Amino acid sequence: MANGSKCWLIFLAILLLVGTSRSSLVDETVKNGVKTAVYLSPKFELEPGSVCGNDGLCPHGLSQYFGLGSETRKTSTCVPDPYGIEFGSPAKIPSGYEEKWLLNGFRPKLSRGLRCCYDNTRCRLKEGFGSVKRTLYLKYTVKYVDWHNSIVPVRVYIFDVTDKWRKHDDSTGTSSRHDCQIEYSVESCSNADENGSCVHTKSVSIILPTGGDVVYGVAHQHTGGIGSTLYGEDGRVLCSSTPIYGQGKEPGNEAGYIVGMSTCYPQPGSVKISDGETLTVVSNYSSAQGHTGVMGLFYILVADFDSSSAINSSQDQNVGLHAKMLTPHYISGMALLGVAALAVSAFAFQRRNQRGDIYEPIPMGVCEIVLATSLLLATPFARLTFSFTVKEMALSSDFCVLSFIIILLLLATVECTEDDKGKGVKTEVFLSPKFEMEPGEAAEKIFYNISFPRGHIAIKSFNAEVVDNAGNPVPLHETYLHHWIAMRYYQPKGLNNSNKQESDDEDYIVVKNNGICGDHLPQYFGLGSETRKTATLVPDPYGIEVGNPAEIPAGYEEGWMFDLHAIDTRNAENKLGCTECRCELYNVTKDENGKVLDPHYLGGMNCCRDGTRCKLKEGYQNVKKSLFLRYTVKYVPWNNSILPVQVYVLDVTATRNEQNGHSCQVEYQINSCSATVAQEDCIHSKNSSISLPSGGEVIYGVAHQHTGGLGSTLFGEDGRVICSSEPIYGQGGEAGNESGYIVGMSTCYPQPGTVKISDGEILTLVSNYSNAQKHTGVMGLFYLLVADTSSLKPNSDQLHKETGPPYYVWIAIAILAALILALFITSQRKCRNRGYQTI
Structure with missing residues (x-):
């Protein structure tokens, strides 16, 4: 009975979705209608040795929508469905103008690190080179679809780790000024750095005025880069991007060069940035040697939280929001009755499995069915009610009923997720047995x-x-x-x-x-x-x-x-050597079993086992x-x-x-x-x-x-x-x-x-x-x-012990769902006959 009822519930869910949605081939069109265009830039010649801005915070130096460097061949730039970067909207192009694109928006005499390798400068060459001029092009491929209202637009942000932004008070209030240097230098680590980390970290905190859902993220670094991370205000990782270094000689795999950057594609809605949130960009480079003109940029695509509702609202505006559609009171009543009946059934089922003073949680399958059916019953009512203007919606009695239904659904969710955890997470702090150490000593306990x-x-x-x-x-x-x-x-x-x-x-x-x-x-x-x-x-x-x-x-x-x-x-003579267990510093030549170590074994746990000592500086105090x-x-x-x-x-x-x-x-x-x-x-x-x-x-x-x-x-x-x-x-x-x-x-x-x-x-x-x-x-x-x-599938013993809800619960669910479906379809047909737009 239970399995059959679940199948009927799925069938009813499909009917409700069909009845409340317009038939559309948008998804199929998006998948099958992606167009690809490949272009060549104008020709440019090289001899050996040779804007309407985005939403980012560096408009004078980083106004581009797209841009990469050596990593361009192996860095994904796909914008996932249903998102897209919107261009060519006639409503946004000023009267008398047309939209164009240019490559390389940098000014030729940019007064920053690039000034040493601007156009027509030459890098020093080895003696005896043959000056052979090459004719080159930038081949670029654009994939796009025709714009339609099912696409969710995204904003393009480019952050710069050199951004020297500051708040500015003017007559209009407090604003921010951003001074992005774009490039910076990395000094080589000191030879006296005995820890040998040789990692240079640069960071900046930036306030993002308008947040949203993060759709895509990627960093841009130069050779020597070892990764960049964007953090939220609470320290959570929004996106971490690491370089991919080539291993060969062929294009796209050149040894020693960054040939790609890893990207972030969060699940839609899973990574959010709040309005006005302070973000931190961290860029790491190897400082084994000095680097000049490096960059620490971070690209992200962000969709508005309410972008989906904005699309629906724009469609409604074509016929006027004043043409409101009243929700019949019997639909509201039946939806409320259905949710209440399901809540009572769920509670009764939970009480029936009571054992002493401990409640047995409602089985996960029953939870899913109760919540899914409640949502199905509330779906048509919610769709109708949300067709009001915000003002009318706030004043309507139907909105109050909808709020009550939402509260009931939340209560049902709490019931389903409640368990016998008692007081919740417990924390205990312990100390290990004591161990004693002297300078230079290794302890393995x-x-x-x-x-x-x-x-x-x-x-x-x-x-x-x-x-x-x-x-x-x-x-x-x-x-x-x-x-x-x-x-x-x-x-x-x-x-x-x-x-x-x-x-x-x-x-x-x-x-x-x-x-x-x-x-x-x-x-x-x-x-x-x-x-x-x-x-x-x-x-x-x-x-x-x-x-x-x-x-x-x-x-x-x-x-x-x-x-x-x-x-x-x-007081160790070489701290890094001691922590890396170098055998020469511990004066160890045999392992713990007395076997002579391989002469190629220069260090490891065999040389810093319990009781061994690393070499110390003279005059240490024990x-x-x-x-x-x-x-x-x-x-x-x-x-x-x-x-x-x-x-x-x-x-x-x-x-x-x-x-x-x-x-x-x-x-x-x-x-x-x-x-x-x-x-x-x-x-x-x-x-x-x-x-x-x-x-x-x-x-x-x-x-x-x-x-x-x-x-x-x-x-x-x-x-x-x-x-x-x-x-x-x-x-x-x-x-x-x-x-x-x-x-x-x-x-x-x-x-x-x-x-x-x-x-x-x-x-x-x-x-x-x-x-x-x-x-x-x-x-x-x-x-x-x-x-x-x-492992989540219950075993046979558990299946015999579990008891499903009474059959009358399934019958009630099916009858209520069918009744709501019939009433809704009747109501929708009446609305069409009166000339209202289809929901």
């Missing part, structure tokens, strides 16, 4: 049976940092947190192994994550120096399920352990410090409304093995680039192809890198970007902002259902580092949380 929330719970976030005896955060330039990982395991009941550094394999069973590296990377949680500024929140309705009694073997209990690796760099790892766990009691996620830890060093899956080295070494290679080309890229046995929807993603990291990206089998994560380098000396250290990593939170990985899909992980100098013991890990959609 394993703590079993650490304090942790007990019971069947869903973990929502897990954060940690190193603190001293007084609870003060310890900066990285004193104690470098190489990594911490939290592992889950089962141990025999009654076994006390707290704080032990070793444990017999028979004592416990490690519960590994779903990743590919098995024993090498089994952890559920883990970060390093970036721990303080990396988001770990698992968004609702998802959670990491732990403590399920059904999964714990008989006679065992669940426990958690820490693997903590820290290095005390106080002051021992007592430290703790303070960790914060947020969680909720487990309930059936939470969707479980799988934890994947991927490694760029992984090599596929058909028999044993993947082999992960965890660390790797980066040699410095050759002295003959230009400094701007000193970017080391490592990649690995990884097969993910089970796919699903990506909920969260973040990379883990060490100092020198420039970012990491995970690609799907078809080349789409699944997640791109960039490092955040500190700029000061306080804990959480230590200059030269990675203090955070950007994260990915896709809209649920928008980023999916197929079962068995081959993913490509790319990890980029600056190799202006050598790096040892670096990592290129990637954490993913994936929701397995197949």
Whole structure:
């Protein structure tokens, strides 16, 4: 009965949509009617060595609608449906004028960095060159459709990281003046910078007067660029764009050049900018050498929040808004009656499943049916009522009824989403057992049976940092947190192994994550120096399920352990070398088993294991410090409304093995680039192809890198970007902002259902580092949380236990929906006969 009723509800929904909408082939026209025109610019010759503005805030220097540079061949510029950049509107062209286009709106004598390479100047050449003139053109391709009212127009904004805007008070009030320099210089990092970060960050905060929905975003950078990010006022990432460097010689893949930029295409309505919101543009360049004339621009396309309603309103204006269509009172009454009946049925169903003092949530399927049917009943009424003018609508009794219906729908939504979470998210803060460190000392501690929330719970976030005896955060330039990982395991009941550094394999069973590296990377949680500024929140309705009694073997209990690796760099001779575990600085030649290390192994965890010491400057004072790892766990009691996620830890060093899956080295070494290679080309890229046995929807993603990291990206089998994560380098000396250290990593939170990985899909992980100098013991890990959609299907036992709503509820729903449909069609026909325009 239930399945049949669902089919009828879908059929009724289709009928309602047909009855309340005009038949239109607009979508098909847009898809099939895209026109493509290819043009050549006028000819220009080169010898060797040689406006109506957009909506942006730099009208005198960046007035263009379109524009790219070396990245033009591999940068997507498609404006997604149903949006478009509107041109040629006769209503906007002044009388007596016509619309034209020009290439390169810069003035020939622009008094900025471009003044050194303006038209007809020549760059220095090698001796003995042959002066062969070349005739060139700019070939440009334009794809467009004829304008129609189903297209939603977008505004073009171009931001400049050099913008020196300021507020200005004049007779008309407060306004803003923007002075965009367009270009800027990047000085090379100091040779005395022992941390070797060589990353130059430039940022600017800009107020956007008019906001809307972000439709598209992309950055523009020059060689040496390592990515740019646009942040909202609350710190959320609006768009992050990273460069694609070529690897060969053919056009579109030239080694050492930026041949493309990654773009952002948010789900419509998912990324919004408020009117007057302050945005922050951050542009990062490698400063391994100096750069001049670089740019840090950011293009975004923004649609008005009310653009769709504006299109409908413009159509209504042709016949006059005064020709109002009254909503018959019986439609309002029936819509209200239907919603009330559904709300009562839902509440009764929830009460019938009461167990003691705990309510059983309404099953998700019933929630969907109740809300969908309520919306179907309200749809014709809402469409009719919204045909009024705003003034008439506010005064009409029908509007009051509509408001009441909306309130009922919101209440129904609350009922459906309510669960037995009790007081909601709980937060507990713990301290690890104490560990002591002296200058230069490396500590790798394993703590079993650490304090942790007990019971069947869903973990929502897990954060940690190193603190001293007084609870003060310890900066990285004193104690470098190489990594911490939290592992889950089962141990025999009654076994006390707290704080032990070793444990017999028979004592416990490690519960590994779903990743590919098995024993090498089994952890559920883990970060390093970036721990303080990396988001770990698992968004609702998802959670990491732990403590399920059904999964714990008989006679065992669940426990958690820490693997903590820290290095005390106080008074170190070479802080970066110590944090990269260079063997020569630790005077280590053998591994922990006494085996002689490979002479090509210059550094890594084998050389900075527990108790080893890094080389210090002369005259240091041996002051021992007592430290703790303070960790914060947020969680909720487990309930059936939470969707479980799988934890994947991927490694760029992984090599596929058909028999044993993947082999992960965890660390790797980066040699410095050759002295003959230009400094701007000193970017080391490592990649690995990884097969993910089970796919699903990506909920969260973040990379883990060490100092020198420039970012990491995970690609799907078809080349789409699944997640791109960039490092955040500190700029000061306080804990959480230590200059030269990675203090955070950007994260990915896709809209649920928008980023999916197929079962068995081959993913490509790319990890980029600056190799202006050598790096040892670096990592290129990637954490993913994936929701397995197949796990949402109830098993057979659950299906037998669940009880559907009584059959009379389905009959009532069908009768009410059919009655509303009949009444609405009758009302619409009467309106047509009276000469009113079709809704």
